[in-house]
Amino acid sequence: MGARSFHGPVESADHRAAVAFRALRKYRCLAVAVALFIGMTAAAQTVSIQFSRGAFQVVDWKAPSRPPSNGWPSIFAIYAGPGNIPPLLGTYTVESGTLVFRPRFPLAPGVKYRAEFQPPGGARVEQTFYGPRVNLTSPTRILQVYPTADVLPSNQLRLFIYFSAPMSRGEAFQHIHLLDAHGKALPDVFLPDEELWGRDNQELTITFDPGRIKRGLTSNEKMGPPIENGKSYTLVIDSHWQDGRGVPLAAGFRKPFRGGPAIRATPDPKSWRLIAPAARTTRALVLEFPEPMSYPLLRRMLRVSGERGDILGGVAIERHETQWSFTPQQPWRPGSYNLVIDTALEDLAGNHIGQRFDIDESKADTQKVTSDTISLPFAIR
Amino acid sequence: MRLVRLVGTIAVLCCAVAIMIRVTVARKPASPLSTLTAVGNAPLKSAGPIAFGPDGILFVGDSMAGQVVAIDTADRKAAGAASINVDDVNDKIAAMVGVEPGQLLINDMKVDPVSKDVYLSASRGRGPDAMPLIVRVDHSGKITVLPLDGVKYASVALSDAPNSDPNARTNPRVVTITSMVYMDGKLFVTGLSNEEWSSALRSIPFPFTRDDEAAKGTTLKIWHSSHGRYETQAPIRTFVPYSIAGQEYVLAAYTCTPLVKIPFSALEPGAQVNGTTIADLGARNSPLDMVPYKKDGHNYILIANTARGVMKLQADNLENYQPIASPTVTDVAGVPYTTISDLKDVQHLAQLDDSHALILTGKPGPGPAWAPGPSTGPLNLQTIALP
Incomplete structure (x- = not known):
């Protein structure tokens, strides 16, 4: 919806005075009578409603100090739309003889407000105001969809969509589609649940239907997994999805990928490769995984601990989420360190360290991890 | 002289009584209300699930800020239940707070157990600047948007340890609170990451x-095992406390839609608790609200769902139902239920009294059938007799 500026006063006082002065010079006596008439009419018509600094004011109407018997809303109210709706909540005051209404909530972008003033025994005044202008510049973009790999396991659990600016809530599933190789939208692919947003509405988590992933459930048996090994798919995100301002995205997003085999093994730290940098450098500590891991969890579930506590630094995640690297703020000191990893770190299928997404309870290895973290020791020399 | 002595005796007795009263008052534990010590702007960033505690205290789940805020509603006047029916309640609230109806999202609905007024939590806007709202609908249908400034409140953080990445502004993990119940001095909170x-x-x-650690409470991992050969963790969507054969349980409903009983006695700090699945209410569905009640000498639980309507679960002798342990997969199994065909498009369900409930109804949102999203049409608040 487009935005428009607020309505201003109808006519300026200077302009009226200039017109009256010219008329006075030309016709004198007649002008006196006309001026009187104009003055009276103007006095009756100049009652207006203005909006400034978050408040609506009735201008050129001398407000009594006490409200009328039915209260100020009976003569002055603001409505956020047409028809018979309740007026805006807010407070009334009389300030230097001017009736002022302060809405409890700020005017919302794109909303048309109707201000109505009905003075006792006087003419009704109705004016329209608009909420603040929507900034249409810099449309929001989709920065990335994780996982970035072009082969996803058939038990892929989640997708993470990152935006360049905050988005609107409540309409994600209208705009995210999984197409098969023929371009046909696949139904019942994602979890019928609420949208899971990060704090700033810029990160959205989408979960594939776990009922189709978890072995042994009806959905899995009847419908199979959402992604099948060997088949081609395209994830499509519509460009007309609105951001937090109500502005469509700069562009849509398409991610073609193939289905791969399901991942049934848990992430095994023994198969990871840790490469330690040299002392007195700020080169990165690098951890390589044989398979992609969950991007958002890689960002926060690993920390480097030295003899004097945690090391501060920056994290980079590359090579389709198979490489995590940590660059310290200060050069490495020679010594012993630990890379401490939360056992809740997941692979693409939601398998934790030492614990599968769907545990086979018939087997002895139905382990439930008891420790919250594991440590990978390394030395800096 | 005798009069003076009598007056003196009475004075001494009065003093003694006053001291005794004072001592008694001093020994009485502080009321929960008196612990809402902060006065000012309740620090809410969002208003999600709500639950009533004692003395008109309303707990508001604030997922965006990772906290629960207890607010004094000052609504403590006991009253009997009244039939509350308000059409277009979302449109009316939207008009009052100055937004278009599509920008007003109602997140939860509960009834104050004392005043029997209805409370709604809502969001003014869908974007990052959305403002939290707590709305009261009284017996006459009058709608009041509670001022959140100048209220008495207390809050507890649910946030996790700070991110080790110093470049990260905040820990990006958000626990979306799905349901809350207050019982016997404890607030039970379920959520998903x-x-x-x-x-x-x-x-x-x-x-x-x-104490921050104590305030975080106990985090429990719930395993609704006995569900076949393979088992997963799963987030609880809604739950109620429920007594089965004299033992107190949490009766929890999950997405897709197992109903699980978990004994309260098992909820020990640090425990990994095995829940028992006693009913499967169907796939491609998410439970919304549960209302346990008694009618004609039998126990029932009314369950509102996203895709499978409103179910009336037969809840007599739940202890007799065997855990669903067969490897044979079934879509619907366990405790029997009927679907109440008259109740359609129910978005929220809350208990009003022993024989009535409130429903908030409205057409599903414009999204696909499996995830329609918030309704963009009018929502009606309606009192119904429990079926």
């Missing part, structure tokens, strides 16, 4: 303690 697949039920002592 936006990043990892987990299941947790926190038990938070109330009044909230200042």
